[in-house]
Amino acid sequence: MTTTPVTVTVTGAGGQIGYALLFRAASGQLLGRETPVHLRLLEIPQGRAAAEGTALELEDGAFPLVRSVTVTEDATAAFDGVNIALLVGARPRGPGMERADLLEANGRIFGPQGEAINAGAASDVRILVVGNPANTNALIASAHAPDIPASRFTAMTRLDHNRAIAQLAAKLSVPVAAIDRVIVWGNHSASQYPDISHATVNGRPVTDLVDEDWLASEFIPRVARRGAEIIEVRGSSSAASAASAALDHVHDWVNGTGERWTSAGVVSDGSYGVPEGLISSYPVRSVGGEWEIVPGLEIDAFSRARIDASVAELVEEREAVRALGLV
């Protein structure tokens, strides 16, 4: 634990996720209850007033860990000296859209932000991209930050991971904490593969307890399409659960996972047949402040086909942003 204040920049701070995220970050749920924070809220002119209002409410929260709150429209100022960058600011999809439909509009946000991070971030900077399509936006930001190791750019698939655990816990009538070794592979999109072939419940293989039909026809599509289900039911995209997953991701990254597994979109080193350089979701542990891909897992034919399909979509997205000149 450190008592040196950590600078946390949240883009899209005036939006839904920003509002759900900032108060929990201020209370210590992002980095730990001993770590003071400087909060930087980056917005565009349309979102500035909402971010200013959030800043007033953060002040009124009288959070002991908050050392300062700054609202800005200037990416250079927002990322100067940043330790933790939460890139949330981007358009959400509406009903009937896929996340990849946002590629061109949102992709243009992440090149300039990558450049500003490259220019000014602290040497230990860690970046989580939440704005969709998250994996490819993280790839774009990383491509514009040549001085920052690619391993520091991550994309959020923790919400998918949490959704998978929650569905499994409900099916098996166990607390979520009883479940470990769930994996989300690939893209944060409908092609993602929530994989329970290595999962355990109280140390026992989950595959002994659920049938393949439930897996293929209920569990996988429910988790993969949960974002769309939320949009249909709520009328707008997930916010509090997304913020919660962002807190989980960063908290685990900084504080470690121990032996437990989680899922994160991290740069591929070629593991499990994913082309090197893509930002793909993998089973990971956080050790010594770095994400490590869980090595050596056996991948059966059912899983192989699904991982390959999601990775193929990531390759297509990379080609699309290359064609747009974004990487």
Ligand SMILES: NC(=O)c1ccc[n+]([C@@H]2O[C@H](COP(=O)([O-])OP(=O)(O)OC[C@H]3O[C@@H](n4cnc5c(N)ncnc54)[C@H](O)[C@@H]3O)[C@@H](O)[C@H]2O)c1
């Ligand atoms: N990865 C995930 O699991 C996950 C989960 C939920 C939502 N999301 C995505 O997160 C993004 C944000 O969702 P939301 O519900 O908060 O949307 P929102 O529309 O409520 O808020 C987005 C905010 O970003 C701001 N913004 C836009 N461009 C910006 C820029 N260049 N710099 C700074 N701010 C900018 C907007 O002004 C707005 O206030 C969307 O792309 C959504 O699809 C991802």
Ligand SMILES: O=C(O)C[C@H](O)C(=O)O
């Ligand atoms: O599905 C969306 O567009 C929002 C978000 O990515 C989610 O998974 O809830």
